[in-house]
Amino acid sequence: MVFSTKYSLTLPAPALEYIQQVLIDDEWAVGLELWAAEYLKGEEASSLVSLEGLKRAYEILQLGTVDDTQEADPSEVNVEAHFSVVDSFNMPPVRFDPVRAAFSVAKRKPSIAGQAASRSSYLRERWGIIREIILRNENFTPPALGGQDRDNYLKLTSTRNLLGRAGQLFLLFGMLSRNPEGRLTLEDGDGRVVLDMEDAVPGEGLFTEGCMVLIEGEYTVDDTLRVLAMGHPPSEKRHIARGLHGHVDFLGGGAMSVKEEKKYQPTVLANTQVSFVVLSDVWLDHPSTLVALRRLFEGYAEAAEYRPMVFVLCGNFVQRGWEGEGGLKQCTNGFNALTDLILSFPLLLQSHFVFVPGPLDPWTGTTLPRPALPKNFTQRLASRIPKAKFVSNPCRLRYFGQDIVICREDLMGRMLRNLVGVKSANEGADMKRYTILDQAHLSPLPESVRPTLWEFDHALRLYPMPTAVVLADKYERYELTYEGCHVFNPGRFSSVRHNQLYGMRIRQKMQLTSPSAVFASSKWHQPVVSVDADRRGRGSRLTALVQAVSALAVAPIVRVDVPLGHGVEPLWCLSSVWNAWNASDVRAWTC
Template sequence: MVKLMRAAIVKVFSTKHSLTLPAAALGYIEQVLLENEIPEDEWIVGLEFWAREYLKGEDSSSLVSLPALKRAYESLQLGTTDDTAQADPSEVNVESHFSVIDSFDMPPVHFDAVRGGFTTSKPKPSIAGQASSRSAFLRERWGIIKEIILRNENFTPPAIGGHDRSNYLKLTSTRNLLGRAGQLFLLFGMLSRDPEGRLCLEDGEGRVVLDMEDAVPGEGLFTEGCMVLIEGEYTIDETVRVLAMGHPPSEKRDVARGLHGHVDFLGGGAMSLKEEQKYQPSILANTQVSFVVLSDVWLDHPRTMPALRRMLEGYAEAVEYRPMAFVFCGNFSQKGWEGEGGLKRYTNGFNALTDLLLEFPLLHSSHFVFVPGPLDPWSSTTLPRPAIPSVFASRLTQRVPKARFVSNPCRLRYFGMELVICREDLMGKMVRNLVGVKKEGEADMKRYLVQTILDQTHLSPLPISIRPTLWEYDHALRLYPMPSALVLADKYERYELTYEGCHVFNPGRFVGSGGEGGGEFEWSMYYPATGRSERSALTLDQ
């Protein structure tokens, strides 16, 4: 039977459509036919549909790739092709379209400023990093944002000459300022300090000192390391008297996906915008799918386990609405792991959590994701931060089927959606290092932070002297294309808002609001079907 099946596969894919099947692709097709118990007389028809759907893909080639073959099969299951009957979106196996992505598993995608596109480097990134990487990641960040700016309608000159041609905004490089004192210019670059400690603007061609006395900052938070647009006058002192300063315009996810849909940013295979839109009916139909996000789950706090037990009991009783994933963000200790008895407290805390999760076997169909916080072992000042060591995680991962300890940040992929999770006290770091902020009225710091992070297309728009990053893993901190949702888990108060189509929320401290005497324990639930989050809370009796 296997020989007959293989002959049918070769007849359709190789003989009729001139496709080359590697062993992995051939084995996958055989596996699908056997698992679904397809009758022999239906092989040819089914394989023909499959081959046609594969050839429709934007990344199809004569050498069949396994990811593209799987996506073609998923499209047939979803019933989103012209050749198949419409399937019920609510009956799609959503579990097969969910994945957790560690920062250190993401492919090293780099921006090529010459070609204006992205490429994937073959050498594996190094934690130590080469000396050339020290400046390369900043140039890439600058190049990505500059491309976004030049695509913006305000910076694009009309195709046909006319009086409107002089009205568009035009960028000038720092190199072209010399000898043009007294003129106004629009500059784009990164805020930094020169060796004398003066605030400067750096671009790909040079550096100029800024005079901020008359500056009027726009909305957002401005720190060293931010890429900014500056309007100002070049003076005879070879400085720029800044008149206005603002963040660059952002680019919505659909626009970026339309331009770079062929790039595999996450490592699970590239997905075009057209393919992503095929999944929309399934996302909307599965309204019961949700992700629970908690932050600052202090396992050494006396009231944490009772609160977690109450929370898990509630979800275990909800038969039809059990969450697809529970995301636990650190810190997992109130006092940190350093100091006397720190490691023992950590071990006891995770052992207690393991025992608690084992009491709820009905929830073991859910994923349990653990993201380290700033004080978790082995705490490092760099981002991305590796997962909590297996010495603490092994017992939990061995006994809870879908438990996984991942890096900070990490990403959840659900169909074509992308949820970025970052546990970082970002608000405090940004406010402590401000060089400018709008002073008119009361600033909405939550909105300013969200706007800054998304406009900068990066989770840490700060200099590496303040917020060190692993040079060759900077791509894992990139927010381009803009994610579907972003979790900025912070010890700052909770919030939720949407900016340029991206829903951003901070679940707040799970234990922090409880205090020593009880009180509320809060977290957030994110629903992919609506693209929004909701606050959840419980109160323990005294």
């Protein structure tokens, strides 16, 4: 067979059965040759053929996308087949080799216990990845030979090259840590140096132990570095990293090349109705939570055309934790009640429901990543809801070539409690930019503050930079776009006074909803008009709405804000809009 004899690939029974189902007898000779060649373009890690990668290669051949000039027909692409939920413990163990500056998949399966060598290797990998990003940055790249500015670029110095050079200025890159005497130091791949932070001027963002930082300072006769300036390393945009490492399968299920991603772009743009809803701190033992969820689901059920593709529910699922008195029973009863609630909306059973555990959910420990919720509490929901998925924290959503990271962690509080001693210039910094993307990691903290599973540290990486990062935190809600990556915190579901739903038509700019965040993968074609659905004073609001709509050159999307304690009359606030625009041109969503 071509797979085994020519390409040295091993076909497991499910893959062989799939090939037999798809190919007819007279197609085997030519079909297998093309199929195997296309499969190898996306798979590099193992000689064992994966069923997911085999199906992906077959779909590419069916759509004719082997031809680089041909785009996929949106009507022929199964969108569901290009969506998947990735558990951290199922991600391939992709390791970084600082010597070759390349990624490869480890042959040994990672262990939760971890080997002793893993304790230091994961930190070296983290340091090596960011160092390569820095050296590729234009400010650190030497000009071409013979250029006028040959010496005008930034140069990194290793800690081992500081000895005997007191009084000189240096730029170093490394990790902030403490030595046995408790003094702040900078560690790199060659050693460490003690830092004197008295004159330090920090850059934007937060600086904690465990952060990788760039430091400019003067080396002194006391073998310390008098820090003059400190900043986070530059980040690298997703398209640059994908261009360098697009062949690497970071998530599992087969790598999608940059060319393949471009071919599916028309399909992504055509499916403007695809949206994801993210909720955090869904306390199932709180009386008002199920009431609020019912109103939320009612809104989507009444707007069937805009049913979300995915509902992501993040913990904590019990308000005071499962270890308290009656906590286990409350957790079980809460999921049973949620099961009955979802079953009362048959339309929503077509959506995916993803459950991400929080810090207080069973049987969570203190390490990241955390395993999925135990089946003891979720068995009934998993058996009754066909598309329910219980995954690790963090997890990832893969939609065509997009990578969406979901992490439920009270990270802001931990970072604020562990800031290094620098001047107060950081007090006025934008607290929303707390350096997660610059650090290319979900937990830039020392092991003593936030323990991690050493051999699963690859699941916490943010490299290549994701399309979006959901940092579900009990901290206040925020939303920002940084280097093309959308970062937001949906906020605590139980503490939000209003539920706002936005019609999403953009990947480049994501609007934050409260308590849910809905985003899709296309461009805005319609402006958004907001109206408060509270009936008090609705006459003046309708007048203002009609005036605003009449002045628009394009039919609008209308956003309706509904207080959680009120009922909903869908589209009542739009009765006058139809006089200004054809009803088919106006999109209105309520919940």
